[in-house]
Amino acid sequence: MEFFKKPMKQGFIVLLTLAASTFVFGQSERSLIREGNQHYGKDKFTDAEVNYRKSLEKNKETKQGAFNLGDALFRQERYGEAAEQYRIASEKLKDDETKAQALHNMGNALLKEQKYPESINAYKQALKLNPGDEDTKYNLEYAKAMLRKQEQQQQKKQEQKQNKKDDQKKENKEQQNQQQQNQQQNKEEQQKKKQQAQQKKQQLSKEDAERILEALKNEEKDVQKKLKKKVPARVRVEKDW
Numbered sequence: 001m002e003f004f005k006k007p008m009k010q011g012f013i014v015l016l017t018l019a020a021s022t023f024v025f026g027q028s029e030r031s032l033i034r035e036g037n038q039h040y041g042k043d044k045f046t047d048a049e050v051n052y053r054k055s056l057e058k059n060k061e062t063k064q065g066a067f068n069l070g071d072a073l074f075r076q077e078r079y080g081e082a083a084e085q086y087r088i089a090s091e092k093l094k095d096d097e098t099k100a101q102a103l104h105n106m107g108n109a110l111l112k113e114q115k116y117p118e119s120i121n122a123y124k125q126a127l128k129l130n131p132g133d134e135d136t137k138y139n140l141e142y143a144k145a146m147l148r149k150q151e152q153q154q155q156k157k158q159e160q161k162q163n164k165k166d167d168q169k170k171e172n173k174e175q176q177n178q179q180q181q182n183q184q185q186n187k188e189e190q191q192k193k194k195q196q197a198q199q200k201k202q203q204l205s206k207e208d209a210e211r212i213l214e215a216l217k218n219e220e221k222d223v224q225k226k227l228k229k230k231v232p233a234r235v236r237v238e239k240d241w
Contacts, residue, residue, distance in 0.1 A: 029058045033065060040068070045075040063092045067102055074109055083109035100130035107139060116147035 036051030052069035055062050070085030086106035093099040107122035123140035127133065 079109040079112040096129040100126040
């Protein structure tokens, strides 16, 4: 009896599934997984998830339950959770082929998460177990290309950030220079005003001195005039014979 879904393709990603079961299940576990597969086949991925989780509640060591739960989560675009289920399945599975399938799907989920180094590592582990898998080889090269692109984008972003930082530094320097020039100009203007004030003060002092001197001269002239107008008293001269 077949308990697992047929292989499906998603663009560049090929989601691998297990072949017909070769494991022995209790009736309840088998029924839950079979029902989950039926939901999965009808694109009812949430319902399928429920059944797969129930099968794992019955038996945590159910390898197919973890593997298929990963598929259901993947189809719901819950890639981080899917990757974890594939990891668990890969640790439980014993034969190299199915273990490689779990690692392949784990790589797909990590690829969707844009975790390219981790995805590449998962594909490499899968190829160690199944070196002839063309889908895994293709996805590995794709992941490497995406990693290079990501690194280039990050480098470009860093360069743009550095350029922006340099521009800001240059702008701050220009503002600082302008501020220093303004301060120097203000200082020179203040000094000029101070000098002008001192010159004006000195000029006023000189004018005051000249006015005072002129006033004294005028006063002296007035005194001289008054003295000239005064009639001198006769002096009696007596003979001393």
